[in-house]
Amino acid sequence: MQTKTTEFLLNSALGQEADNIIRSCVHCGFCNATCPTYQLLGDERDSPRGRIYLIKQVLEGHATSRKTQLHLDRCLSCRACETTCPSGVQYGHLVDIGRQLIDDKVTRSVTEQIKRFTLRKLLPYPQRFAVLLSTLQLLKPLLPESLKQQIPAKQTSRIKIDYHSQQPLQTRKMLILQGCIQSIATPNTNSAAANILHKLGIDLISPRQAGCCGAVSQHLTAEQEALNFMRSNIDAWWPYIEQGITAIVITASGCGAMIKEYAYLLKHDSQYADKAKRVSELAKDISEILVAEDLPLARIKPSIHNIAFQSPCSLQHGQKLGGVVESILTRCGFKLCQVDDAHLCCGSAGTYSILQTDLAQQLLDNKLATLQNYQPELIITANIGCQLHLQSQSSIPVKHWIELVDESFT
Known part of the structure; x- marks a missing residue:
């Protein structure tokens, strides 16, 4: 796509990057076919291609309004468009830049x-x-x-994850991200992961100084706040990385997608760029760890056979791990129901379900209809936001898939 970005923006890192991404778009429209908001609204401006044109106008110095801001706000950042884009347009990066540029020009209501x-x-x-x-x-x-319906039931973590200060590492030690909401609302998720990995000879460490991955701030255009969260986590993890830790395990796919972006987001930071690159390399979704391990399948006895797996956007589109969890579950003997339109977002999308309630509700209704269509005994997912969102209105129990595997270990 041809651009005429203003000289002022071309002299900035953000402007240059946005200009390069837009130039890679051939405006074919394949992205529109997989965009959840375009499917619901049928408005070109609520499609990836349309939003790219809106961001292009901002770069070229055209007037920006609250309407432009709203169309970008409606984007779920699900990145389904990236999965289907034949040109490899980095739309997720572009929409973050576009939001930042527009928020600098358009004042939101109090x-x-x-x-x-x-x-x-x-x-x-x-x-x-x-x-x-x-x-x-x-x-x-x-x-x-x-x-x-919106309030999850109280959970008490079954296993305490080891907290170390900075002790010498033994073999088969990995870091784990506790997560923000997940550590409070569904602590059994990380407990289950710790239990399974312990049976495989892997122990987990969670430094107390590690905190939020930065995703909430990043997607709400608080860029410096997000970067500070990232730097803080890198500082907390780095002593263990220097000692040879082999992975940073993440059980919330939304957090995983974010941490794998640290290298990109901190690439201009002279102090943290190299460290961020290493952290992104070590960041692994729990499914990536298990798929590489020799699971003792004889010890896994599925008590529930008919399940529906909701693959979060951050897993299948953000991390490009579509089919990995499904392959693990199939190996373990679980029967997976068919889920139609599995590529479409459930409407959780971080803070989206709070800020765009009407669209989020429509997406939730559609997703639950497809998940429940073949009458599963259980719905499983791989992300805390999706889990709570689905749980709020599902007639079928919803939990993280790693809990199901842990419960089936004998």
């Missing part, structure tokens, strides 16, 4: 600013979120039915 600020100061901090969740769980009997 209500929007407060909502987005609150999300940034609450969700990435487990202790703060724990207070909120505990309060809501306590008040749950008094709340309207519609709100009750």
